[in-house]
Amino acid sequence: MLRPIGRVLSPLTDPVGAPRQGNEGAPKAWLVFEDGVRQAVSDLRPGDEVFVLTWLHHARRDVLSVHPRDDRRSPERGVFSTRSPERPNPIGLHRVEVLAIDGIRVQVSDLEAIDGTPVVDVKPVLPTDGR
Amino acid sequence: MLRPIGRVLSPLTDPVGAPRQGNEGAPKAWLVFEDGVRQAVSDLRPGDEVFVLTWLHHARRDVLSVHPRDDRRSPERGVFSTRSPERPNPIGLHRVEVLAIDGIRVQVSDLEAIDGTPVVDVKPVLPTDGR
Numbered sequence: 001m002l003r004p005i006g007r008v009l010s011p012l013t014d015p016v017g018a019p020r021q022g023n024e025g026a027p028k029a030w031l032v033f034e035d036g037v038r039q040a041v042s043d044l045r046p047g048d049e050v051f052v053l054t055w056l057h058h059a060r061r062d063v064l065s066v067h068p069r070d071d072r073r074s075p076e077r078g079v080f081s082t083r084s085p086e087r088p089n090p091i092g093l094h095r096v097e098v099l100a101i102d103g104i105r106v107q108v109s110d111l112e113a114i115d116g117t118p119v120v121d122v123k124p125v126l127p128t129d130g131r
Numbered sequence: 132m133l134r135p136i137g138r139v140l141s142p143l144t145d146p147v148g149a150p151r152q153g154n155e156g157a158p159k160a161w162l163v164f165e166d167g168v169r170q171a172v173s174d175l176r177p178g179d180e181v182f183v184l185t186w187l188h189h190a191r192r193d194v195l196s197v198h199p200r201d202d203r204r205s206p207e208r209g210v211f212s213t214r215s216p217e218r219p220n221p222i223g224l225h226r227v228e229v230l231a232i233d234g235i236r237v238q239v240s241d242l243e244a245i246d247g248t249p250v251v252d253v254k255p256v257l258p259t260d261g262r
Binding site: 130 | 132133134153154168179184186195196208209210211213214218219222224226251252254255257261262
């Protein structure tokens with residue numbers, strides 16, 4: 001029922017080497033939207049803080065507990081208590097800033113998703129979203 | 132490719148009357164998970180701040196711009212600049228607190244999703260998620 005509405009264009013190509021979180025050295029990336037969602041994108045502006053939702057297409061879906069951050073000294077935790085990409089529905093949730101707009105291409109900061117990752121949604125960050 | 136891993140059990144039954152955001156008078160609700168994801172749920176604890184991701188199954192997917200909060204005096208905005216449930220992939224993003232655990236049922240605060248809404252993921256809130 002989920003359908004990709006765009007793709008990530010990024011210098012990151014290897015899931016193994018990718019940063020764990022956007023604030024851990026993740027690069028700028030472009031979101032290249034499909035022409036069919038042009039109107040949905042049309043009010044994004046540089047400076048907007050948004051959540052990008054992706055489909056982490058390389059992630060395993062049969063993993064229900066992980067060693068956080070792949071540190072085998074840490075006890076395993078149920079994946080709903082971690083941000084591991086491995087989970088029953090591998091939806092990525094990435095808080096980024098919009099840096100530039102070029103038609104239906106949107107450049108964002110700090111995106112740890114690799115090149116080619118399907119984009120499924122974009123939402124503005126609300127003040128109540130933080131911890 | 133998305134599959135429900137549980138359902139919302141809530142006194143809210145009417146999408147029209149439901150609060151727009153969790154902090155606008157939304158009630159407590161239970162997330163009733165499928166037995167197959169028991170291990171993924173197992174480290175959730177009362178007091179945890181989490182994002183619940185849902186599939187807003189009553190939302191229209193062909194709507195690309197809306198009057199924010201259905202206020203027709205406001206200019207229409209592209210849905211990626213709003214938290215409207217109407218969007219190409221109607222994924223709900225709900226920041227809630229875990230209140231209680233009862234096996235594979237998890238009670239949470241402030242959930243504006245209506246009874247029966249499919250749950251697709253749960254993620255811990257990170258300090259970097261806020262505005």
